[in-house]
Amino acid sequence: MLRQRAGTVEHATATGQHPDPQPNHQKTARGREGHQPCPPCHARHGARLVSPGKARTESADFRQRRTATRRQHGWVIDKRDSPLRDASFRRVWIGATVSAAGDAASWVALVAYAWGSTDGSVATLAVLYTAPVAVGGLVAGWALDRYDRRWLLAVDSLARAAVFATIPLAAAGGGLTAVQLYLVAAVYGLLKMTSLAGFPALIPELVPPKQLMAANALESAGFGIAGLVGAVGAGVAVATVGPGYVVAFDVLSYLLFALCLLSARVGPRSARQARTAGPAKTARAGGGLGPVLRLLVREPVLRDTTIMFALFNIGEGALLVLLPERAVEYGLGPGGYGYLIAAVTGGELLAALALLRWSWRPSLTRSVVAAALVAAVAVLAVLVPSPWAALVGLAGLGGCAAAMTTWAQTLRMGAAPAEAHGRLFALLRTLMQATPPLGAALAALTLRDGVAATVLAICALMAVPALAFARDLAAAGDSYRTMKGTPPEPDAPAAGDRYRTIEGAPPEPDAPAAGDRYQTVEGTPPEPHAPAAGDRA
Structure with a gap:
């Protein structure tokens, strides 16, 4: 066997000994200038001397070629293409993550205040904390599509900072009440x-x-990190320095988010100009949720994933009621419920980080279906008597849920025009926030028949919709042709929109093959005959 090192030629036989050992074979090129290996060995092995500098250069070239090959075949995501390299996205993401951590922390502080108040009720606080979302969500979606989203988010953060600042101020003056x-x-x-x-x-x-895809994975990872760090940090802070400082941190997080938003840029044109260009103004002239609801019913990706996720969240809501009981049965102690929830959050973070590192090449619609089925199987681990098996299963559930969210959100961004994103995401997320309480009611009913009945009901809510919509989503996924990082064709449609609806019009001579309703469009100038950018509704 021949082993080459920088500046050294070593020869070894199967027994580890050179057939004709010579001292000069272990000399470096620097120490034995002009040295050549013996003819028998050179003829048998083709050995050659390599200078240290050249060896390092060749090693670096090899690593670069290997990395380039992986990027070319889509195995890994080029870090140079990471959204975090964009200063505007990086600032907004950091601000949103810190603000979400403040929200998670302030909820713990509000519960502590209500628990310590003589006339406070945690149940009433929870209802008022969640119920107005149904009304505010619809108004927020309309406002996000009508006004500049960056400025609207900044104003919202400043308003909430002002409202939450009243709590530590009132607490410091001794005038904090349950009504406040x-x-x-x-x-x-x-x-x-x-x-x-x-x-x-x-x-x-x-x-x-x-x-x-990477940006959506970062959003999912950011909220996972915020929920975990905010809740744990608030628990420690409330026990040590008091809830007032926790709420003060939330106020500062709102101010930071507003500063990050105002310092960000949203492209060569303002968001409002981009959304009011062309037929988008006509589409918005109808106003309200009517166009979004019709789009939601008409598009299989939007319709099927919304129903799937709504039922999936009912199952997760039931699981949140089941886990405290299982934690007691596992003998995990007072913090057992937290351990089980942390396993779900840990799985979400691992999945988000994996999607940031590795390029996901399979069909996104099929992947959503597969992840829902795997999540249903993972929930069965809660029936196993071992707590370690439950922790592994819950981590798998969290990973599947995070991946499903990232893939579905990417599909929704392509299936809906940018002019409707505010109303669409507000409507969808409002629906998602409304279904977990139904899961709590389901768990209360099924637990009468035992833990197994509840777990099987959760599995059915996760798996049955996925199986029912599998064929429809697969057909819809085939109509989305995603060009992952490939250069645009010379005859590509209008710039700025990844998907263009081709409905009813005869194909152009240079148009793609029949059956492709949606085309990926990346950075090409608009054709004279192309439809207006962004108009799919």
């Missing part, structure tokens, strides 16, 4: 959907189409 807690919680619920739907609606204005 309820009012602050109601304002938060009313404005919650502005940021929850506004950030994903703003993503296509911050990154190019080929980075949407």
